[in-house]
Amino acid sequence: MPAPPSPHPTPALAGGAQGTRALRPLIDIALNALARGATARGGPLPAGGPETVAARIRATAGPALPERGTGPEESLHTLVQALAEGAADPADPHCAAHLHGPPLALATAADLAAGTLNPSLDSWDQSPSATALEALTTRALAALAYPGRPAPDALVTTGGTESNQLALLLAREAARTHGTAPLQIICGANAHHSIHRSAWLLGLPEPRTLPTPSGTINPADLHTALTALPGLPGGTPALVVATAGTTDTGRIDPLPAIADHCEAHRARLHIDAAYGGPLLFSDTLKTALTGLDRAHTITLDLHKLGWQPIAAGLLAVPDTTALRPLAHQADYLNAPDDTEAGLPDLLHRSLRTTRRPDIFKIAVTLRALGRQGIADLVERVCAAAHHLADLIDDHPALELHSRPTISTVLFRPIGADHHTTAHTRRRLLHTGHAVLGRAHTPQGLWLKATLLNPHTRPDDLRHLLKLVEGHTTR
Secondary structure: OOOOOOOOOOOOOOOOOOHHHHHHHHHHHHHHHHHHHHHHHOOOOOOOHHHHHHHHHHHHHOOOOOOOOOOHHHHHHHHHHHHHHOOOOOOOOOEEOOOOOOOOHHHHHHHHHHHHHOOOOOOHHHOHHHHHHHHHHHHHHHHHHOOOOOEOEEEEEOOHHHHHHHHHHHHHHHHHOOOOOOOEEEEEOOOOHHHHHHHHHOOOOOOEEEOOOOOOOOHHHHHHHHHHOOOOOOOOOEEEEEEEOOOOOOOEOOHHHHHHHHHHOOOEEEEEOOOOHHHHHOOOOHHHHOOHHHOOEEEEEOOOOOOOOOOOEEEEEOEHHHHHHHOOOOHHHHOHHHHHOOOOOOHHHOOOOOOOOOHHHHHHHHHHHHHHHHHHHHHHHHHHHHHHHHHHHOOOOEEEOOOOOOOEEEEEEOOOOHHHHHHHHHHHHHHOOOEEEEEEEOOEEEEEEEOOOOOOOHHHHHHHHHHHHHOOOO
């Protein structure tokens, strides 16, 4: 007996021939709500702190699972406006705490198209065009990192953390083919926290961490650590992790010297360039990454200095054969006879199964701006960081930690202790006037401005320093 008709209308789908007709009015509602929310927020962060924001969300959203729905128009408008009103907006020039960049409008529109079609890159028959576009784009980006190599390749990831984990996994598997000793990881204290976490997840020994009092790895310390490993060369396999753009200061490890020691000791090299990698787009700035192409694996991340919506990570390798350890077979996705017949095998392209086409927004951006257009954006934010450093140097009440390497600037009120610096930052957050990060160095706690907005003007930077000065209490 057929089921009785439902009293509720069936919600429209985003795809298909009629999908755009259903989407257009909803997009207008969302855009209007975004504008209203940003106006209500009035700054880079909602004022009042966590409890104020949470209370407003509870009052606005009501029950998360109502017995009867409010309808698509009301729900979309109400919650988008609430999201925007309570957001930290990286497009505001005073929102500069983290490696969390403002996405380009172009890339966001491309992401909408990808979300509408909803391809999944775990089999070709779910994503024919996205599969081909991913192969084309990842190889172009890998060639930027490994110029002159015949077959460089890159995997798309959720960001630097997943890329680093994959790098450690590939190193672990390479070590297994050459002996039974477990892989020993050597990194600096400046390395991203995901290195230690990934070692734990992969069942590897705790990484040996070299002190980095100057902010970067000392090659002499690395040589000593590699020499001290039992049985090298040929015994204990080692992976050295260097960083091109540290999270706290943006410093770049001495890559050529590190690569020399790795080659001399037959150690594998991974370079985490999640932050600094996009310097490759710039003819003038890419020299800071000399030696990058000597790494066995490279982490890149274009939702930092690439202006992409999250997520837009990559792991680059010098040759596609380096990805063979990730091979995996599931008959319903990559049956051997399908693969032999020419259908692309995608399961070796990620540890994930269902995978959205994050490469699409990147491809649209690369086509629209070209290498030189992206280089211009990178150079703008780096120049803004140097201008901010100049302003701090000239400010009678502020001190600069050091000249910026990329686009991160550390500073604090002159004479400020840990409490004063931390309290200044929290006061700025509570009022919603500015979002600055915090960074520890051997000299203590600093305020951190990470400039990723290419529209930031000198007046914005001067006003940011006035805000810091006005919220400093001792």
